[in-house]
Amino acid sequence: MSAFVALDPRTYQALPGEFETTTAAELERLATAARAAFGPYSRLPGAERARFLRAVADGLEAAAAPIAARAVAESGLPEGRIGGEVARTSNQLRMFARLIETDDWLDPRIDAGDPERAPAPKPDVRSFKRPLGPVAVFGASNFPLAFSVAGGDTASALAAGCPVIAKAHPSHPGTSRLVADVVLAAARATGMPAGVFGLVQEPGHELGQALVLRPEIKAVGFTGSRAGGEALMRLAAARPTPIPVYAEMGSVNPVFVMPGALAARSEAVAQGLFASFTLGVGQFCTNPGVTLVPVGQDGDRFVARLAEATNAAGAGVMLNRTVCERYGQGLAELAAAGGRPVARGAEAQTTAPEVGAQGAEAQAAAARGSDLGGADAQGAYGTPTLWEADIRAATAEPGLLAEVFGPSTLVLRYRDFGELLAFAEGLEGQLTATVQAEADELEGLAPLIDVLAERAGRLILNQYPTGVEVGPAMVHGGPYPATSDGRSTSVGTHAIDRFTRLVAYQNFPPELLPAALR
Numbered sequence: 001m002s003a004f005v006a007l008d009p010r011t012y013q014a015l016p017g018e019f020e021t022t023t024a025a026e027l028e029r030l031a032t033a034a035r036a037a038f039g040p041y042s043r044l045p046g047a048e049r050a051r052f053l054r055a056v057a058d059g060l061e062a063a064a065a066p067i068a069a070r071a072v073a074e075s076g077l078p079e080g081r082i083g084g085e086v087a088r089t090s091n092q093l094r095m096f097a098r099l100i101e102t103d104d105w106l107d108p109r110i111d112a113g114d115p116e117r118a119p120a121p122k123p124d125v126r127s128f129k130r131p132l133g134p135v136a137v138f139g140a141s142n143f144p145l146a147f148s149v150a151g152g153d154t155a156s157a158l159a160a161g162c163p164v165i166a167k168a169h170p171s172h173p174g175t176s177r178l179v180a181d182v183v184l185a186a187a188r189a190t191g192m193p194a195g196v197f198g199l200v201q202e203p204g205h206e207l208g209q210a211l212v213l214r215p216e217i218k219a220v221g222f223t224g225s226r227a228g229g230e231a232l233m234r235l236a237a238a239r240p241t242p243i244p245v246y247a248e249m250g251s252v253n254p255v256f257v258m259p260g261a262l263a264a265r266s267e268a269v270a271q272g273l274f275a276s277f278t279l280g281v282g283q284f285c286t287n288p289g290v291t292l293v294p295v296g297q298d299g300d301r302f303v304a305r306l307a308e309a310t311n312a313a314g315a316g317v318m319l320n321r322t323v324c325e326r327y328g329q330g331l332a333e334l335a336a337a338g339g340r341p342v343a344r345g346a347e348a349q350t351t352a353p354e355v356g357a358q359g360a361e362a363q364a365a366a367a368r369g370s371d372l373g374g375a376d377a378q379g380a381y382g383t384p385t386l387w388e389a390d391i392r393a394a395t396a397e398p399g400l401l402a403e404v405f406g407p408s409t410l411v412l413r414y415r416d417f418g419e420l421l422a423f424a425e426g427l428e429g430q431l432t433a434t435v436q437a438e439a440d441e442l443e444g445l446a447p448l449i450d451v452l453a454e455r456a457g458r459l460i461l462n463q464y465p466t467g468v469e470v471g472p473a474m475v476h477g478g479p480y481p482a483t484s485d486g487r488s489t490s491v492g493t494h495a496i497d498r499f500t501r502l503v504a505y506q507n508f509p510p511e512l513l514p515a516a517l518r
Helices: 024-042 046-062 064-075 079-099 152-160 173-189 206-213 226-238 259-282 297-312 321-336 360-372 391-396 417-425 443-455 493-499
Strands: 109-111 125-131 135-138 164-167 197-200 219-223 245-248 255-257 290-294 340-344 385-390 408-414 430-436 456-461 500-506
Touching (some): 046 064, 046 079, 046 173, 079 493, 135 206, 152 164, 219 226, 226 245, 259 290, 259 297, 290 297, 385 391, 391 417, 408 417, 417 443, 493 500
Parallel strands (some): 164 197, 219 245, 290 408
Antiparallel strands (some): 340 385
């Protein structure tokens, strides 16, 4: 077996500990065990699975100190943010525990038979949701806890009655091992079937591909890049028996600023937008990457205020070297597409090393991106940047609307509502769409809201897209290419539906029916 280490993104120095790459034989053993666990685990009463989920949440909180310390070291995220992730991860586990304590989430439907109905007897038909089977969950780079080994995909799959094999993100092997130990301990303490949870680790992607191809796996949960999500989609579709891939792949999350909002509260909107696109060094899939602002003096002042805040900002630690390099490449591609740099924060005071093993074209793009704000220094540092372009240019050049994963936003200037509406109609699928408007503007915005509802999973009025509340009604999804399936969500209680399928029972006696259908 080959071992690998984690790197501190602040320094690119190796962190303590070596982690063994999961072998093909170990993967087969985990997949076989997950398949064997599926039957008994799926038949457990919801209250029993809820007890398991609560034990995981309790275990995470009990081990919060060592988990948080390792997560900070592996991700570069601040202690406060990681502490919030521990709470978020525990809370969503408990949210699903509450959900499955009754059978309501199964949506049982009982259509009683009528043998006396004419001209033909009516059959007794009853239907509900059943779990799919073992699920592969891929950890995300930007949420080492909440979208990782025991994060939302795992919580919803386990709640549904599906065993999980988690593929740790290679940037977080230590954090993932600590969290997996908590899950496994909770499974043992609550008497769950062996094989209900497993962890696989590797520094690359080959094992993840093999996991998706295992016949025991019946669905995939993924949070990451569009390239990564689409690669998994192709693999799953090419299987002898294709399976669903629920991939959350990001978007540019447009913000539509109305003239009235600028006139009434330009300073507040600028401050809120700046805080949103630089939050967490811009490393959120809900980062507002495109902002639409009217032409004119109010718009000019708004952009000037954004530029002032951007110029005064410092560089921040990014998640890993790859994310940092891709930020630089994204900025270079934005400039090549016609984006005009307006402002740039201060660089990290470090010396840039060689770019990793990339082709000459990618190396050149990374170098140009470093000049623009994606500094790959003696650590992964990203500088906030502000860009501007004409809205008509963005309509003609799709490269202006590509996601740049980092602390950056592109301001597009529009002339009238018709131009704004036409832009919205041309958008790809988005996770979010935000409108900043005054009360007297809302009635006239109905056409825009209707268009945005077709293109985004979450519509936001006079707030900002970053900060996804974990609650029953939340939708964190959207039409392709924001996600692979615009009917689903990875946050909120509806996330459990991804790992179920409908089954109907016709003409069954009560003793053979599932309890929820009797």
